[in-house]
Amino acid sequence: MSGKRQPQNPVIGSWQCPEGGTAVVRQASKRGRHFYTQCDCCGVNMGTGAARQTKIWREAEFQAGADVFKPSNVSDEGQGEALPAAREAPQSEPQGEPVGERWRPGEEEEEPQAKPAASRAPWVALGVGVVALAVGVLNG
Numbered sequence: 001m002s003g004k005r006q007p008q009n010p011v012i013g014s015w016q017c018p019e020g021g022t023a024v025v026r027q028a029s030k031r032g033r034h035f036y037t038q039c040d041c042c043g044v045n046m047g048t049g050a051a052r053q054t055k056i057w058r059e060a061e062f063q064a065g066a067d068v069f070k071p072s073n074v075s076d077e078g079q080g081e082a083l084p085a086a087r088e089a090p091q092s093e094p095q096g097e098p099v100g101e102r103w104r105p106g107e108e109e110e111e112p113q114a115k116p117a118a119s120r121a122p123w124v125a126l127g128v129g130v131v132a133l134a135v136g137v138l139n140g
Ligand SMILES: [Zn+2]
Pocket: 017, 018, 019, 020, 021, 022, 023, 039, 040, 041, 042, 043
């Protein structure tokens, strides 16, 4: 047979297969960029399931300098294997503060209102007195 249409992709890393063997990891160059593995115990496994692809993506030891692409169905985030991709990272809020509108240079210096400190002072003094009294009683 001469229908060998499958180009041999380079080995990009190694991965411990479910059988405990060491599989070489290759990556399809076509759309999806799925990993496939080959080991003595399992042969070639070209399964493209998200769980498997994610597992390989996370567990494989990729060779330094190898061109590794994240397969299309692998999610970087979250823990665990068969995650239903429900958990998206919270969108980072733009830090822009809505300055403007009310802020006028030069007019911000004055205090908005006189603090009602004067009317609160007696109560504070009373409170302190009560506390002091209580402490005195407890200590006495
Ligand atoms: Zn195997």
